[in-house]
Amino acid sequence: MEPTRCEGCGLELEGGTLGCQVLFEQACAVNHERPGPTRSHRVFVDAYALQHPQRYCESAKSLFAHMGGLLVEFECDGDAAVLEAQRKSLDGRVRLPRPDPPALRGKLTVREVLAAAEGPPRQKVIQAYAKEQWAAYAPLQSLAAQWTRMALRHR
Ligand SMILES: [Zn+2]
Numbered sequence: 001m002e003p004t005r006c007e008g009c010g011l012e013l014e015g016g017t018l019g020c021q022v023l024f025e026q027a028c029a030v031n032h033e034r035p036g037p038t039r040s041h042r043v044f045v046d047a048y049a050l051q052h053p054q055r056y057c058e059s060a061k062s063l064f065a066h067m068g069g070l071l072v073e074f075e076c077d078g079d080a081a082v083l084e085a086q087r088k089s090l091d092g093r094v095r096l097p098r099p100d101p102p103a104l105r106g107k108l109t110v111r112e113v114l115a116a117a118e119g120p121p122r123q124k125v126i127q128a129y130a131k132e133q134w135a136a137y138a139p140l141q142s143l144a145a146q147w148t149r150m151a152l153r154h155r
Pocket residue numbers: 006007008009010011017020021052109
């Protein structure tokens with residue numbers, strides 16, 4: 001099979017978008033086999049989802065959930081109470097707009113994450129990967145922050 005481009009991250013690989021999905025699932029499986037810090041895995045999943053919004057952020061609910069994860073990671077020092085308030089606010093019917101994700105979404109991909117040795121080296125790449133995604137979503141950051149403040153007020 002000829003390599004094709006993943007529509008989410010632009011990675012060229014066999015199977016394109018689907019091939020990228022397989023790498024993502026591989027990275028998740030590795031994580032489950034050898035549970036490292038759950039926080040790093042959560043951040044990885046949020047970052048991958050934001051980089052592949054066609055598949056993982058179709059609804060406002062999922063988009064805000066994943067943006068919320070990175071907001072907590074980078075702006076609230078991983079505070080679990082904020083995550084919980086966000087989760088609660090997304091329970092049931094959600095009245096949020098679904099803004100368009102940014103067109104450019106970082107350079108790092110799941111391939112670099114998988115290439116790093118498990119443990120601290122991989123966690124380091126995941127941090128860089130997630131940081132790139134959070135930076136790519138800069139135009140939507142204030143919206144995510146507004147929503148999070150609302151979620152905290154109503155918890
Ligand atoms: Zn991809």
